[in-house]
Amino acid sequence: xxxxxxxxxxxxxxxxxxxxxxxxxxxxxxxxxxxxxxxxxxxxxxxxxxxxxxxxxxxxxxxxxxxxxxxxxxxxxxxxxxxxxxxxxxxxx
Numbered sequence: 001x002x003x004x005x006x007x008x009x010x011x012x013x014x015x016x017x018x019x020x021x022x023x024x025x026x027x028x029x030x031x032x033x034x035x036x037x038x039x040x041x042x043x044x045x046x047x048x049x050x051x052x053x054x055x056x057x058x059x060x061x062x063x064x065x066x067x068x069x070x071x072x073x074x075x076x077x078x079x080x081x082x083x084x085x086x087x088x089x090x091x092x093x
Contacts, residue, residue: 055083 020029030036058079065072 055079059083 016029017032017035019025020027021035024030058076061076062072062080065076
């Protein structure tokens with residue numbers, strides 16, 4: 001058995017959204033997150049993937065050099081530091 005009260009409330013909500021969209025109103029219902037287009041705040045996934053590949057290679061290169069007792073090149077170390085800075089900014093450090 002379904003909960004009729006939640007079904008009724010969702011239909012009222014849907015009616016409000018559809019009415020605002022059809023009438024071309026700019027209110028809270030027409031601007032609801034599920035009906036407006038997504039905001040492009042992040043690059044598309046392929047762009048991120050292209051950017052991540054060199055950083056992953058640099059991390060592996062620096063780690064391999066550290067384990068072998070060598071010093072990795074400056075570019076690889078810089079990319080690894082760039083990744084560490086990005087993690088710190090996301091964790092609030």
